[in-house]
Amino acid sequence: MTDPELNDLGFGQVAAQQVHGRFLSKDGSPNTRKYGLGARRWARFYRRALAMGWPGFLLWLAGLELLANGIFALGYLALGPGAIAGTAILGLDDPFLRAFTFSVDVFTTVGTGGMHPVGSTANWLAIIESLAGPLFFVIGGGLVIARLMRPRSRIRFSQSAVIAPYRGGRGLMFRLINAGVSEMDDVRVEVNLVWYEEEDGKRLRRFHKLSLERDVVEFFSLHWTVVHPIDSESPLRGVTPERLRAAEGEIIVIATGLEDTFATRVSARTSYTWDEIRWDAAFAGMFVPSPDDILTV
Numbered sequence: 001m002t003d004p005e006l007n008d009l010g011f012g013q014v015a016a017q018q019v020h021g022r023f024l025s026k027d028g029s030p031n032t033r034k035y036g037l038g039a040r041r042w043a044r045f046y047r048r049a050l051a052m053g054w055p056g057f058l059l060w061l062a063g064l065e066l067l068a069n070g071i072f073a074l075g076y077l078a079l080g081p082g083a084i085a086g087t088a089i090l091g092l093d094d095p096f097l098r099a100f101t102f103s104v105d106v107f108t109t110v111g112t113g114g115m116h117p118v119g120s121t122a123n124w125l126a127i128i129e130s131l132a133g134p135l136f137f138v139i140g141g142g143l144v145i146a147r148l149m150r151p152r153s154r155i156r157f158s159q160s161a162v163i164a165p166y167r168g169g170r171g172l173m174f175r176l177i178n179a180g181v182s183e184m185d186d187v188r189v190e191v192n193l194v195w196y197e198e199e200d201g202k203r204l205r206r207f208h209k210l211s212l213e214r215d216v217v218e219f220f221s222l223h224w225t226v227v228h229p230i231d232s233e234s235p236l237r238g239v240t241p242e243r244l245r246a247a248e249g250e251i252i253v254i255a256t257g258l259e260d261t262f263a264t265r266v267s268a269r270t271s272y273t274w275d276e277i278r279w280d281a282a283f284a285g286m287f288v289p290s291p292d293d294i295l296t297v
Contacts, residue, residue, distance in 0.1 A: 068132065108133060151266050162282065177224075187256070255269070
């Protein structure tokens with residue numbers, strides 16, 4: 001039998017007893033912060049660049065480029081109207097538009113046409129920009145490649161879990177689906193209950209691994225309703241909504257599977273707090289028969 005002092009999922013007994021609120025966010029990220037390691041802004045910046053969606057990522061790249069071009073354009077403007085020559089042939093009457101156009105041409109290395117910087121300061125500014133532009137595109141291209149090559153989990157979880165009648169008893173249930181185009185194999189799920197218990201007059205937070213009716217599926221192309229039967233061996237036996245709320249119960253879910261595209265294991269996590277568990281409810285049907293005998297959800 002597992003020692004309850006060691007079954008803390010790696011959070012540690014001190015943290016487990018002192019922390020307040022949920023351990024995992026709905027998106028599976030731990031609600032923790034690390035101190036003494038510095039801000040690590042570049043590492044956080046890199047992770048966010050990889051995690052955000054493609055529309056947001058592309059808009060973010062375009063915004064950074066326009067911001068850089070605008071800053072350099074203001075630099076040319078600060079040097080006076082004579083810092084950029086040869087703009088008359090383009091018919092650009094607005095000073096900022098002239099400077100911005102020149103900045104974009106230098107930054108993207110497409111060529112400035114008849115425009116050129118005048119004076120040592122303007123030339124040095126153009127040299128710096130001509131170095132910054134390719135560096136920006138190298139970094140941006142590297143991020144694009146990293147996003148394309150990064151294995152991603154496309155496992156999605158139901159918004160709520162359910163405690164409802166199941167096969168003559170009761171069961172805790174939640175649903176997950178494969179939201180990706182690629183197939184997943186050998187998907188495994190582990191479920192843990194975290195709540196407060198009274199022991200020797202003390203209120204202590206305990207972790208319990210919940211047994212599942214089925215904890216692995218070989219093929220995961222559609223959806224899977226994970227069930228924990230609430231039997232005589234379950235820590236949830238006889239549980240009520242009031243008991244779960246008073247114990248600040250949280251269900252922590254960890255799913256791992258083999259993703260076919262990159263042939264590597266990926267993982268997904270989520271949690272359900274006591275107020276995200278529905279009682280005596282049922283999940284809606286997702287399976288739709290297809291006339292061409294293709295399984296569809």
